[in-house]
Amino acid sequence: MVNPFIRNNQYNLIKKQVGLLQHACNTVSDPKVIEAVRYSAQSKIIDALPGITEFQKQMLENISTLNTSGEFHQYLRSLEPYMEEFKQVSEKQIIKLFPKIKKMKVPDLTEIDYRYMTYLGWNDIALNKLFLVYYLNGKLVGVEGKCTPANKKGFCLFCKRYEEVAFLSVITKSKPANATPDYYKAIGNYVCVNSETCNKNITDVSALEKFIHNSW
Template identity: 55%
Template sequence: MSTPFIRNHQYNVIKKQTDFLLKTLRTVADRKVLETVRYRAATNIIEAIPSLTIEQQQMLEQISTFETAFDFQRYLSSLEPFLEPYPTITVKEIQKLFPKNKKLKIPDLQSIDFRYVTYLSWVDIATNRLFIVYPFEGQFIGIEGRITPTNKKGYCLFCNRHQELAFFLVKTKHANASPDDYSAVGQYVCMDNHKCNQSITETGLLEKFILTVRK
């Protein structure tokens, strides 16, 4: 039985290194350069996934041996059974994260392939609200705020990729402050959370933002 050990953002690192190595193989003839790129691709993957067993590391390092697009696609497919899905969450658990929102609209959880989810999010089009649910240290954190399309492309705070952006504004209450004492924190994020989850390769900035504005 396969033991999952690769999180979505780490799998995205593997995909990125696979794409880069394949492009290099197609455009570079110098064998020394190719060997350097092969080594660097394997190293980047290993560094992105801490606490690997010897078997897991050997499996991932196979990337340095491939030559064709078919080889790389087969490699990625072989890793899918080892993807660690987003933690199981129920509708009731999500509702508890947003107790003030009595008419909370939640996406169909059954339709989501949670192997490819780093953070769960959705937009309530009727209210222009973006909701994010993120697993952190054994618990779920829920944040919400107003989402405003910018109709332009730029770099998303979460995935650091050039995507169609929206401005996400979250009201946050200061510690020990009065009930009416709020400030607002805003950042540019992907309009399409699915593409963002496909692109994100590290969680540091995402976690920093969520922990800054958490309730």
């Protein structure tokens, strides 16, 4: 029986390390340099998945034996059955997260491969908004914000990659005890316009979780 244990962002990190090692194997002639890259890749992968079993650790450590393009490809393919799916959500659950939004356009949830998703995100052009759905500390939460395309590439807060970005501005839900009725606080940053692209890139959820936490 297969027990999934690799989340999407962790799989992306593994792919990144595999790519770096494969590039070194193809372009570097010094064996010591290659071994250093190999050791670094293996260490970063293991560090990114704390609490794994000895069997799972040995499976991941197989990266230390790879040399050819076919072996790198097969290594990644062998890990796919062990990818842990983002817990599926229904349209009803999503609508409940955003009670103030009338006639919400929810993405086609049947088209999603939940293995390759760290968070659910989509744009509503009519509302000029970006919506995020994520399990924060086991609880399903939703964040909505004004989305202003930058019309250029930039550094995404969530995935740390250089992609087409938009400025996401979110009005936080928390208020000080002595706040006036018209009090509000907004936070914002540049994030990927295309959430699917962001999900393919993200290797660490720290910035994503901090942003969502601060939105509440």
